[in-house]
Amino acid sequence: MKAILVRPRFDSATEHTFAFAEDILSQCRVAGIDVVELAEGNATKKRVEEELKKGTDLFIFYDHGSEDALIGQDEKPVIDLSNVAAISDKEVYTLACLSAKELGAAVWRQGGKFWGYTEVVGFTTDALDEFKQAFNCGFCYLFIDGLEHTAALDLAKETFDQLSLDLMSKGKIMAAIFMRQNKEKLVSYNQEGPGPDDGNGGGCLLGLLRTPVAIFRSLFSRRQ
Amino acid sequence: MVGEKDLIAKIKKSLIAKAEKDPSWTLFLGKEQLSASDLLKRLDTDKSLRKMVIESSFALAIEMWNNEGRSNIEGNSGST
Numbered sequence: 001m002k003a004i005l006v007r008p009r010f011d012s013a014t015e016h017t018f019a020f021a022e023d024i025l026s027q028c029r030v031a032g033i034d035v036v037e038l039a040e041g042n043a044t045k046k047r048v049e050e051e052l053k054k055g056t057d058l059f060i061f062y063d064h065g066s067e068d069a070l071i072g073q074d075e076k077p078v079i080d081l082s083n084v085a086a087i088s089d090k091e092v093y094t095l096a097c098l099s100a101k102e103l104g105a106a107v108w109r110q111g112g113k114f115w116g117y118t119e120v121v122g123f124t125t126d127a128l129d130e131f132k133q134a135f136n137c138g139f140c141y142l143f144i145d146g147l148e149h150t151a152a153l154d155l156a157k158e159t160f161d162q163l164s165l166d167l168m169s170k171g172k173i174m175a176a177i178f179m180r181q182n183k184e185k186l187v188s189y190n191q192e193g194p195g196p197d198d199g200n201g202g203g204c205l206l207g208l209l210r211t212p213v214a215i216f217r218s219l220f221s222r223r224q
Numbered sequence: 225m226v227g228e229k230d231l232i233a234k235i236k237k238s239l240i241a242k243a244e245k246d247p248s249w250t251l252f253l254g255k256e257q258l259s260a261s262d263l264l265k266r267l268d269t270d271k272s273l274r275k276m277v278i279e280s281s282f283a284l285a286i287e288m289w290n291n292e293g294r295s296n297i298e299g300n301s302g303s304t
Contacts, residue, residue: 011255012250012252012257013252013254013255013257016252064254064255097254097255098254120253120254121254122251122252122253122254123251123252124249124250124251124252125246125248125249125250125252126242126246126249161287164284164287165284165287165288165291168284168288169288171238173235173238173281174235174238174239174242174251174263176280176284177276177277177280177281177284178251178253180280180283180284181276181280
């Protein structure tokens with residue numbers, strides 16, 4: 001299996017998530033996954049598109065996102081609705097705010113699989129090990145243990161639950177609250193299980209109609 | 225009975241203690257970076273954050289209660 005891991009580092013939040021992704025890199029190497037790392041200055045749209053053209057099975061992205069984009073080192077999208085086709089036939093694993101909402105839905109509508117979050121992700125500095133475990137566990141369940149997406153998502157949510165209860169018992173209340181909140185917003189869009197909850201029941205027809213509209217809107221918003 | 229105001233008061237108290245014990249404590253919320261004192265202020269002004277914190281706290285309390293119950297049942301079932 002071939003993978004691309006993109007991990008920018010340009011603010012305090014990305015300092016931490018950059019470190020979280022280090023474990024993903026190690027897991028890839030131990031599991032024999034041929035991983036290309038695009039870190040910091042290489043985490044740009046140009047470099048990402050160059051590497052994607054060479055072919056990969058798995059696209060991993062760690063840190064800032066928006067509803068329709070994954071944000072690179074230059075604080076501009078490395079992937080958005082204008083180039084989403086480059087990852088839409090792949091497994092996509094992200095730790096990025098909001099991006100499951102539109103970008104993940106677009107990947108799914110074009111036949112891909114997307115692991116990510118539909119809302120803003122939160123974590124606290126008194127529980128960095130626990131948050132790292134939570135954010136990375138899905139990767140382990142999917143690509144190391146080889147579970148199906150639905151089973152991996154169920155297990156990941158159980159892990160988030162257990163971690164939040166452990167944090168509560170340690171008196172780390174805000175960490176527990178955000179661990180639970182992250183769990184609620186974690187989704188795995190795949191072709192076997194349910195798709196995005198966008199009111200069309202995950203059906204493809206309305207999704208196909210919506211994708212060009214979303215792309216147009218994205219282009220228009222960038223011109224403003 | 226503990227109401228929402230009491231719960232928020234407890235959470236604020238724990239945040240104040242957190243700020244005193246670990247001044248570098250930070251909540252990363254997307255691109256935002258909040259210290260304990262920033263979060264204390266946000267809990268007063270940001271209704272959706274306040275609502276989420278209250279709902280999550282009650283949900284966690286229920287989960288802890290359920291978990292405790294399960295642990296007791298499992299513990300008892302092995303003792304015969």
